[in-house]
Amino acid sequence: MSVLATNYLTPTGREEAWRFTPLSRFAGLHDGTSVISSVESLIARDALPAGVTASRISRELVSSVSQSEDVIVQRVHAEAETMFHLQIAPSIELSEPIHLKRKQMQVGQAELSRVRITVGQGARAIVIVENDGEVILGEDIEIILEQNSYLKFVTLQEWSAHSVYAARHHAIIDRDATFESVTVTVGGSLVRILPTVEFKAPGSSAELLGVYFATAGQHFEHRIHVDHAVPKAKSRVNYKGALSGNEAHTVWIGDVLIRAAAEGTDTYELNRNLLLSDGARADSVPNLEIETGEIVGAGHASTTGRFDDEQLFYLMSRGVPMDEARRLVVRGFFAEIISHINDEAIQERLMVGIDGELAKVGE
């Protein structure tokens, strides 16, 4: 057990990156006052298939593959005793997803978790991380896609009500490699995720999908950052959220940077929010910075609105009661993203959870 060192630039809340985050509810993760436990919660759910290994590497032996200005990531890098390393050997093609999950933590104790996933050249895999339980967790997940590889990376934030989760999910994508992520955030008190992408060579592509559903008092923040520093990379971002209840707050930031060298870039980002009640607030800030004109395409869209009356009317005019019509519309809204999770039991669990949240909304 150790207490976090304090020689970091502790955010005050006035910084651009922190202006939306309720730091008072951060359980000390940002200022080093959390009590860090020695528990390392991330484990593989099942026996790993041939060609896949999971190991813990002690801090001194971990090579550095990325930097971050984020104080949580810096703390994780400096202080996590070990790194969980999932390695998928080159050329392996896995038909079944690899599931990672959490051991239960002691309530009130915090964890700094460092994770790396390496997908070898030409390999294809799906990794699903099922996050639940009560945590105070700072985490950095570095995902390395070697040339010509493919990874679908699904994370489910189904934390219990008092949890705090602050993380970076950072993909580093090499030539002709394809990264797809599905980020689902439906549980926790404060969840702040930085889904970030770094392209290493031409031909690389990333599709970042996400859904979130915040109810009374929950703060869910997703800060996407896609860095197009090389030519001919492609990125797609599509996050959809629903909010209901007093003080439900979601933040979606979509920073896409197309640097001068990134000719032939093709990017589009989209965020849609569905406000289901009064008292909820969705902040949505797409931000496209373009330093070269020689691109294939770059665009963004952001919408925040209530139920579409015409859709509800159409369904109800066929005899479907209001509640059920709303349920169909919300399920339909999320289905576009949730259908990308290659696990029907998880899809159904999420949909049933969404129905449950919706049932609480009332009129």
Add this chain to the structure above:
Amino acid sequence: MSTLNIRGLEVSVITEKGHIEILRGVDLTISSGETHAIMGPNGSGKSTLAYSIAGHPKYTITGGSVTLDGANVLEMTVDERARAGLFLAMQYPVEVPGVSVSNFLRTAATAIRGEAPKLRTWVGEVKEAMTALNMDPAFSERNVNEGFSGGEKKRHEIMQLELLKPKIAILDETDSGLDVDALRIVSEGVVRAKEANNLGVLLITHYTRILRYIKPDFVHVFANGRIVEEGGPELADKLEEKGYAEYVGA
């Protein structure tokens, strides 16, 4: 035997600029087995009548009554009206992203019938309805009206009419946007529904062509928010020839 009775119906839309009066006292009675055609110029209020009967929230009823077999339709919610036996085939059917046609149809049929249709017979029922309307079975897996062509949307409306078996159906320009073959196929669907369920039909149209397939018992001329003339099928031919000049203006 069912009767939809519309008496003195007055309807407004409320905008920032205030009340805009659209229907100014509509009287109309439609019974099972009857076909009523409504013809009238653009903007005269035909869709407003259709939507008001179905309960669209945009329209405010300011006077009159609508009853179905004596029950007060205007007090019912939109879904209650449908379950009571009313159906509206819309002029512009709405896209519902993420909701598949098959899920939608089954949910609607469950609501209307009061119990979920038996899966085995239901699949056959849907397939039969689709085949009869010359629809590709692949439509089942598509999202409701999403990316459907104009004509495909209209077929989808009539397919619902056949599956949901209402007592009284309002067809708002179901013929618009249909090619000649589709017009025949869709009309045959309406005629089947009439014969199978003794359906009463209120058919809103601009053209006499559909009336050759779906023979009206009554033709009503609609202008300035009310019915201004009534007659038999011959009235439609007269309108096609002479237009609405004598009903509008002064």
